[in-house]
Amino acid sequence: MEAAAVRTTLRSGEVLFSQGDPGDSFYVIEHGEIEISVLANDGRKLALDILRDGEVFGEIALFGGERTATAAALADCVLRQIRRADVLATLRRKPDLALDFIEALCDRLRSLSRKLEERAFLPVPVRLANRLLYLDAKLGAAGRVTVSQADLADFVGATREGVAKVLAVWRSRNWVAVSRGSIEILERAALERVGDAYRK
Amino acid sequence: MEAAAVRTTLRSGEVLFSQGDPGDSFYVIEHGEIEISVLANDGRKLALDILRDGEVFGEIALFGGERTATAAALADCVLRQIRRADVLATLRRKPDLALDFIEALCDRLRSLSRKLEERAFLPVPVRLANRLLYLDAKLGAAGRVTVSQADLADFVGATREGVAKVLAVWRSRNWVAVSRGSIEILERAALERVGDAYRK
């Protein structure tokens, strides 16, 4: 689709761009895993999403602005980078593509809006339940979410200890099984109930 | 620009659309004042923005989705409503317009992202300082922000009492003057310092 794409690679742990950078291109993940997050200046982190093969990111800064988030590789990655000028030219030529692009932006808006809402209104256990289910569906390893509690905490917007305590309760009810580096969902329905608790 | 716009009016207090509604059009404010907010099912409210003459809203739901927020009139309004089909047709015909549209969406994304970040990392006084300065600049009545403390609290994401207590401190330092229904900014620099406190 885009012949102008440049292939770039990234080692696990490397930061592709940081919040505040100028940024004039967006990326398609050919293979790998990228974490999108925002950082407080004291080092706290809020993870927004984890993206995998086939997903795109970095579009927000395309139209004259700074990067609003930080993108880092969770695993070795092969990316295709597409520069602003190429994107603009293509969108101008292909209105249908522009509409797709708009739709993608609207999806982003929706998910961000939902995150803000959850953050504003829902307590930690509810957010944790939602995020666990989301990660399970997305990283799809059938009921097993492979992520450390520390990373999970960043994703939920809480502390590692706080997450551990909620998981301790759930474990005691046999809703989840916890092991080093991963969490297994045993009672999906129970977590869904918790996640829905506040959503009427 | 858009001959397909339909003029509609709205009385102060009326709700134009609610979060979750299907929604297939967006709006331009010809005259009036609209508040965009998200609601928790227990009635709590987080106000996202207050829009005035010339501003547009409601674009997110244009591409097959529910409204992500609620729009209510803070004053009598005259709006122009533009339906999905007309928007799509126009964007398809005028690529440059599509690019403008994309840019507008990116701006929204930026401001939402900033809100999430503030909410996640910054304490109430900092958010209050930022919001006061924002409202002052936007509703531009030269140093006087005309809004009740209850509404301000919704906007900051805090309680009425919490806001009152912070204002009490600022008043004692002569940074602001508080009166029924409005707040006057006396020491803008001091508030800017508070607002920047955590932004490095």
Next chain:
DNA sequence: GCGGCTCTGTGAACGGGTTCACAGACGCAT
């Protein structure tokens, strides 16, 4: 000018969640 409204001010109690401080537990490298 007198009820009745809404808006503001403030203190006390409470609580969700964090911070702090360790104590295991697991896994990899040598």
Next chain:
DNA sequence: ATGCGTCTGTGAACCCGTTCACAGAGCCGC
């Protein structure tokens, strides 16, 4: 097997902000 680093578990202290409960204060209509 021995260590060492990272991940997990948990209790205690603490704190920001909310909730609760009132007490003024400004404003409007009658």
